[in-house]
Amino acid sequence: MSLSTPFLVHFTMTEELAKNLCHLKQEFVKAYKGNSHIQEIIPLSKSETFPIEGKHLEMLHDFAKKNPIYYNSYEQVIDKIPCAVYEGDINEYWLNSISQGASYQPFYPTWILTAYIIAHAAKDLKFKELLDIGSGDGRISYCAKILDLEPFSIEVDESLVKLQKLITFSTKIDFNPNCEDAVEFDYAKIDLQKPVFFIGGLAQMGGDILANSIIEKLEKIPNLKKNTGMTFAGTYSKKYFPGTLSNDMSEGGWKSVIEQNNLNVIKTIVSPSVWTFDQPIDTPYIFTKFN
Secondary structure (H helix, E strand, O other), X not given: OOOOOOHHHHHHHHHHHHHHHHHHHHHHHHHOOOOOOEEEEEEOOOOOOOOOOHHHHHHHHHHHHOOOOEEEEEEEEEOOEEEEEEEEOOHHHHHHHHOOOOOOOOOOOEOHHHXXXXXXXXXXXXXXXXXXXXXXXXXXHHHHHHOOOEEXXXXXXXXXXXXXXXXXXXXXXXXXXXXXXXOOOOHHHOOOOOEEEEEOOOHHHOHHHHHXXXXXXXXXXXXXXXXXXXXXXXXXXXXXXXXXXXXXXXXXXXXXXXXXXXXXXXXXXXXXXHHHOOOOOOEEEEEEEEO
């Protein structure tokens, strides 16, 4: 499908991809016999179910193959879709990330194909720059780069930024890693035209503080907010809402941040992440814009 496809049709494709990936994940969970710390799948070729450009699929596999958190891969047919299964271990980086005083959530990556889908959604929504806050190993920024968005990967954990730079060198895809505290980062020094900020970390685990702090900084940059979007990774899992009312779960836990900052929800895409592998409901990514 051409990148010049009209907006409505093209955005529907990203939603369809996400729905198909959620289904494929559930089939993978039933078929998986391994015991690795993390695992995910990427289809091997373009199909009606996953109509992804061949070159882009190749680059997604390249990210996994050249990322040292994955130590094993093999091919498996899942629900009639030939896939590569990637097994990995993030314990080393998880421990480093929780030792960072400025970190708002330990390193738990979304799936690589999910990163591609949500970066694609940002492109469909006509954003020009993608700033991934708490970017982990940089997979969302990597996908933004291959989709011709201008990425800014911002991560406070030095070991994760070193990992990003290694992947940048190995893949020859420069997705602009920055080792900085996102709350202290000077967003006025970069020429942002129509940016979208992806906030790493659930609202209940400090993501709300991170988001509010960044929005406060953006308010000081003239004329920026009117062209800016914020994307939040949420959860519908009740374990993150102990003893709370059901409406606290709305917008994946981000309702208060959205209302407080006068944001409009423009799209929600649900797709797999590492932390939802054993859960029936996957991660909602809530796309918003300032009203």
